[in-house]
Amino acid sequence: MKIEALKELGFEMIVEEKGEIFHGYACDLLSEVMGRAKPDTVWFTVQSHINIIAVAVITGIRAIVLCNGHDYDEGTIERSKKEGISLFKTELNTFEAIKKLCNVMQDEIQG
Amino acid sequence: MEIEIMENIDDLIKKIQPYFSELSVGDFMSSPVVTIQENQTVLYAKELMRSWRISGLPVVDDEGRLKGIISIEDIVHALENGTLESSISEKMSKNVVFLFKYDKIMDAFKKFEMYGYGRFPVIDEVDHHVIGIVTKQDLMLALLKKLSVLYVHDARREEFVGVDIYRSVPKNVKIERTEFEFQIDYKDISLSGTGASELKRFLISKNFSPKFVKRIAIATYEAETNVVIHSNSTGRIKAYVEPEFVEVRVNDNGKGIENIEMAMRDGYSTAPDYVREYGFGAGMGLSNMKKCADRMIILSSKGNGVFVEMHFWRHEDEN
Numbered sequence: 001m002k003i004e005a006l007k008e009l010g011f012e013m014i015v016e017e018k019g020e021i022f023h024g025y026a027c028d029l030l031s032e033v034m035g036r037a038k039p040d041t042v043w044f045t046v047q048s049h050i051n052i053i054a055v056a057v058i059t060g061i062r063a064i065v066l067c068n069g070h071d072y073d074e075g076t077i078e079r080s081k082k083e084g085i086s087l088f089k090t091e092l093n094t095f096e097a098i099k100k101l102c103n104v105m106q107d108e109i110q111g
Numbered sequence: 112m113e114i115e116i117m118e119n120i121d122d123l124i125k126k127i128q129p130y131f132s133e134l135s136v137g138d139f140m141s142s143p144v145v146t147i148q149e150n151q152t153v154l155y156a157k158e159l160m161r162s163w164r165i166s167g168l169p170v171v172d173d174e175g176r177l178k179g180i181i182s183i184e185d186i187v188h189a190l191e192n193g194t195l196e197s198s199i200s201e202k203m204s205k206n207v208v209f210l211f212k213y214d215k216i217m218d219a220f221k222k223f224e225m226y227g228y229g230r231f232p233v234i235d236e237v238d239h240h241v242i243g244i245v246t247k248q249d250l251m252l253a254l255l256k257k258l259s260v261l262y263v264h265d266a267r268r269e270e271f272v273g274v275d276i277y278r279s280v281p282k283n284v285k286i287e288r289t290e291f292e293f294q295i296d297y298k299d300i301s302l303s304g305t306g307a308s309e310l311k312r313f314l315i316s317k318n319f320s321p322k323f324v325k326r327i328a329i330a331t332y333e334a335e336t337n338v339v340i341h342s343n344s345t346g347r348i349k350a351y352v353e354p355e356f357v358e359v360r361v362n363d364n365g366k367g368i369e370n371i372e373m374a375m376r377d378g379y380s381t382a383p384d385y386v387r388e389y390g391f392g393a394g395m396g397l398s399n400m401k402k403c404a405d406r407m408i409i410l411s412s413k414g415n416g417v418f419v420e421m422h423f424w425r426h427e428d429e430n
């Protein structure tokens with residue numbers, strides 16, 4: 001699916017970059033994400049600090065959805081623009097956010 | 112002064128001897144081993160040594176029983192005298208000193224000391240087949256491992272018939288030309304991962320495939336993060352690049368790891384709470400590194416920093 005389609009699901013877009021995503025992953029432990037996330041993934045997390053951009057760059061994560069109403073650090077936003085990573089946020093918790101995605105995009109996005 | 116140091120080493124050996132005395136030669140020999148048959152030519156031995164990058168070969172009969180040993184010096188003599196076409200059995204040393212699989216590590220020690228040779232073939236007690244070889248390096252590595260000062264992971268062990276060939280890689284691939292270097296700033300946790308990201312960019316610019324690069328970047332990220340969150344010291348990332356091979360070294364001068372074996376366990380972490388809140392400290396870093404690298408060596412002890420060396424060979428599906 002197109003990254004911008006996440007906007008239509010009601011996630012607030014903070015940084016927009018073009019691209020497509022084929023996988024989803026949810027976890028807040030960086031080493032777990034490092035070891036398991038596939039390229040072209042949308043990542044659901046509650047971590048908002050700048051290191052998540054390094055994790056995204058290295059694994060090939062294209063978009064991040066920050067859950068539970070947290071806000072991104074200023075440095076995170078800046079770095080994501082530089083690295084071409086899209087940022088979204090939502091008031092929903094991780095489970096609810098993923099449920100929303102799956103309701104609409106079932107077949108277009110895999111684990 | 113000299114004598115004092117010697118006594119201290121003797122003391123030290125005495126102290127640690129019980130700790131590793133149960134190690135036997137079979138635990139740390141290189142096996143399988145490259146051998147040569149006694150009816151082959153010296154020229155052939157020379158070729159074998161060159162292609163396997165080794166400096167001595169056990170000589171066997173057609174049943175695989177130990178008959179002698181031929182070393183680089185024998186080859187040099189043959190070169191000087193123009194006798195490369197002679198058969199091995201004429202030129203080899205026949206009084207070869209060997210070890211048995213069940214010999215203890217101290218027996219191996221004594222033999223190295225007594226004879227001054229660089230390597231000893233290991234033979235089976237019963238049928239005298241050559242089953243391995245022990246070099247001084249094998250001996251040292253075994254000791255360091257036993258003391259949990261060293262950790263070695265080798266994913267290529269199973270794939271290779273002749274273990275010696277890749278064993279010799281780290282000896283031959285010296286980082287003379289470091290092509291990538293990065294200074295790790297441990298004071299700013301938000302910068303953690305910068306070095307790995309830069310290395311990734313560097314490798315992509317060298318036209319390595321994304322899949323291969325990802326493996327290297329993940330492992331480097333974990334090593335870099337460890338320097339930032341655990342070492343309390345600056346560190347350095349260095350990388351050396353060849354067409355099919357990348358070597359990455361990450362080291363710091365910080366507090367070090369007391370027991371590497373324990374640190375390797377999934378989920379083991381001494382990360383303080385404030386970094387855990389950021390999602391660090393899952394205790395999966397070292398095992399991620401192990402998963403990604405084809406070969407990984409960690410050398411550390413308390414108070415002496417951590418040295419990590421990782422080797423990556425491009426796999427067939429990483430075009």
Ligand SMILES: Nc1ncnc2c1ncn2[C@@H]1O[C@H](COP(=O)(O)OP(=O)(O)O)[C@@H](O)[C@H]1O
Nearest residue numbers: 337341342374380381392393394395396397417
């Ligand atoms: N560079 C280092 N300096 C000091 N200790 C280290 C270093 N790297 C690893 N360690 C030790 O090894 C443990 C396990 O490391 P790792 O598997 O990366 O997990 P984590 O970083 O999540 O704690 C760490 O918690 C720490 O005790």
Ligand SMILES: [Mg+2]
Nearest residue numbers: 336337396397
């Ligand atoms: Mg770690």
